[in-house]
Amino acid sequence: MAKADLVFTRGPVFTADSARTRASSVAVVGDRIVAVGHDEVRELIGPGTEVVDLTGKLLIPGFQDAHIHAVSAGVELAECDLTETVGVDDYINRIRAYADAHPDRAWITGGGWSMESFEGGLPTRQLLDAVVSDRPVLLSNRDHHGAWANTRALELAGITADTPDPADGRIEREADGTPSGMLQEGATALVSRLVPRGTPKESLDGLLRAQRLLHSLGITAWQDAMLGELMGQPDPSDAYMAAALDGSLTARVTGALWWDRTRGAEQISELVARREKLNTGRFRATSVKIMQDGVAENFTAAMTTPYLDGCGCATGNSGLSFVDPEALRGYVTELDALDFQVHFHALGDRAVREALNAVEAAVKANGRRGNRHHLAHLQVVHPEDLARFAELGAVANIQPLWAAHEPQMDELTIPFLGPERAAWQYPFGDLLRAGATLAAGSDWPVSSPDPLMGIHVAVNRKDPENPDAKVFYAEQRLDLTTALAAYTAGTAHVNGLDNTGSLQAGNLADLVVLDRDILTAPPEEIAEARVEQTYVGGRLVHSV
Numbered sequence: 001m002a003k004a005d006l007v008f009t010r011g012p013v014f015t016a017d018s019a020r021t022r023a024s025s026v027a028v029v030g031d032r033i034v035a036v037g038h039d040e041v042r043e044l045i046g047p048g049t050e051v052v053d054l055t056g057k058l059l060i061p062g063f064q065d066a067h068i069h070a071v072s073a074g075v076e077l078a079e080c081d082l083t084e085t086v087g088v089d090d091y092i093n094r095i096r097a098y099a100d101a102h103p104d105r106a107w108i109t110g111g112g113w114s115m116e117s118f119e120g121g122l123p124t125r126q127l128l129d130a131v132v133s134d135r136p137v138l139l140s141n142r143d144h145h146g147a148w149a150n151t152r153a154l155e156l157a158g159i160t161a162d163t164p165d166p167a168d169g170r171i172e173r174e175a176d177g178t179p180s181g182m183l184q185e186g187a188t189a190l191v192s193r194l195v196p197r198g199t200p201k202e203s204l205d206g207l208l209r210a211q212r213l214l215h216s217l218g219i220t221a222w223q224d225a226m227l228g229e230l231m232g233q234p235d236p237s238d239a240y241m242a243a244a245l246d247g248s249l250t251a252r253v254t255g256a257l258w259w260d261r262t263r264g265a266e267q268i269s270e271l272v273a274r275r276e277k278l279n280t281g282r283f284r285a286t287s288v289k290i291m292q293d294g295v296a297e298n299f300t301a302a303m304t305t306p307y308l309d310g311c312g313c314a315t316g317n318s319g320l321s322f323v324d325p326e327a328l329r330g331y332v333t334e335l336d337a338l339d340f341q342v343h344f345h346a347l348g349d350r351a352v353r354e355a356l357n358a359v360e361a362a363v364k365a366n367g368r369r370g371n372r373h374h375l376a377h378l379q380v381v382h383p384e385d386l387a388r389f390a391e392l393g394a395v396a397n398i399q400p401l402w403a404a405h406e407p408q409m410d411e412l413t414i415p416f417l418g419p420e421r422a423a424w425q426y427p428f429g430d431l432l433r434a435g436a437t438l439a440a441g442s443d444w445p446v447s448s449p450d451p452l453m454g455i456h457v458a459v460n461r462k463d464p465e466n467p468d469a470k471v472f473y474a475e476q477r478l479d480l481t482t483a484l485a486a487y488t489a490g491t492a493h494v495n496g497l498d499n500t501g502s503l504q505a506g507n508l509a510d511l512v513v514l515d516r517d518i519l520t521a522p523p524e525e526i527a528e529a530r531v532e533q534t535y536v537g538g539r540l541v542h543s544v
């Protein structure tokens with residue numbers, strides 16, 4: 001046998017291969033793994049072989065992210081960044097500094113602020129006006145389901161006390177009906193459509209900026225959950241195509257084409273044409289993203305029973321189903337027949353049920369076509385629906401970082417769900433026990449893209465930055481091997497990258513070296529681990 005180009009030895013190695021989960025050596029020739037085992041693999045070391053000593057470290061398959069917005073997140077990194085703090089004074093100082101540093105920008109855009117920073121999760125236009133009054137300001141919140149606007153932005157959009165709420169959103173208002181500066185869900189588009197479009201160069205720069213960060217976190221592949229022109233901004237597909245064509249796209253990317261909820265089945269032929277066009281190099285758009293509901297914090301996640309008010313009494317609001325549930329079944333059946341994967345945003349238990357009903361309709365009409373439909377977020381899942389994931393072959397696409405006690409959960413969510421429904425949140429353990437396949441992602445820039453942080457929370461059900469917090473429904477914890485598999489083999493399954501996600505001979509050499517063996521370390525130390533090297537197809541794309 002020919003000598004290897006690259007050999008990792010003196011393990012440990014986590015393979016994510018059910019036939020052999022642990023090894024000590026891996027050999028690579030070109031872009032492929034050629035051997036996985038122990039000392040016998042060292043026989044493939046020749047004079048030209050690069051040898052990586054894994055003593056005290058851990059080799060694993062490359063992480064994959066099943067739900068991310070890499071281009072927009074990369075663009076946001078160059079805008080007004082309000083992440084990594086919850087202090088209102090910090091927000092104001094950052095906004096002022098950004099505006100002063102960019103006097104040429106017609107609009108001040110960016111985001112990342114947390115709802116917990118403001119009473120009721122609602123910032124006001126007056127706060128922004130005190131910092132920037134001569135230019136419009138629009139800043140997305142952390143979950144990107146709402147935005148904070150100043151008075152100038154509202155004026156340019158023509159939003160007044162007489163402006164009705166859109167069907168898929170809400171304009172928060174002052175006592176006299178005047179817009180307060182907070183826009184929820186589809187209402188954000190009333191302003192965002194006016195924001196100057198980013199340039200192709202800005203999108204490409206954003207993608208490459210994001211890719212560098214993601215590789216540094218050990219991520220070798222992902223599914224971009226929103227491809228299309230949305231909120232007046234450019235389609236990220238163009239950046240992916242440009243990078244795929246010029247070779248600068250080193251990650252493997254599956255794209256989810258955005259389903260326009262204001263239209264119907266007539267858009268399917270357009271999606272087919274886009275799928276044919278968007279298939280170059282390491283980029284292919286083979287999924288369709290349907291956003292079925294909103295988020296719990298602003299009461300737009302679709303629930304089977306009404307939200308509670310501050311006194312614990314039922315309200316008249318059970319959230320929003322953005323796509324008519326009966327129509328959804330028809331759309332998904334047609335998409336499935338055309339071998340599209342459907343990627344659902346389903347956060348509330350009613351949205352989860354509606355998405356599962358749509359998958360069930362497709363299975364009944366078309367048989368099992370193996371399109372690996374998946375439901376992302378799954379904040380509230382009714383116990384009656386847990387077993388349906390395995391029965392229908394629907395993948396549970398989890399965002400583990402959200403499954404922890406923190407102010408947005410404890411102050412803006414649990415009181416309005418009530419104790420029974422709150423206990424149905426992020427039921428990772430129940431889904432696993434019911435036989436569901438788990439994939440995992442971050443929803444970055446909504447939350448950190450760091451897989452090790454997500455794995456830490458999946459295992460501990462605690463935010464690593466708040467170790468003294470109470471465990472968030474301990475019965476839903478995952479063991480470390482399962483959590484690792486969700487971020488590797490499980491997400492590779494969703495992404496249709498069957499020759500990745502596990503370390504087996506013949507698979508692509510997408511590999512990550514961690515600075516310690518997290519499988520033998522205390523679980524509360526998982527988040528302390530760091531990525532030392534990341535390889536895609538045997539090529540080093542990140543090294544400390």
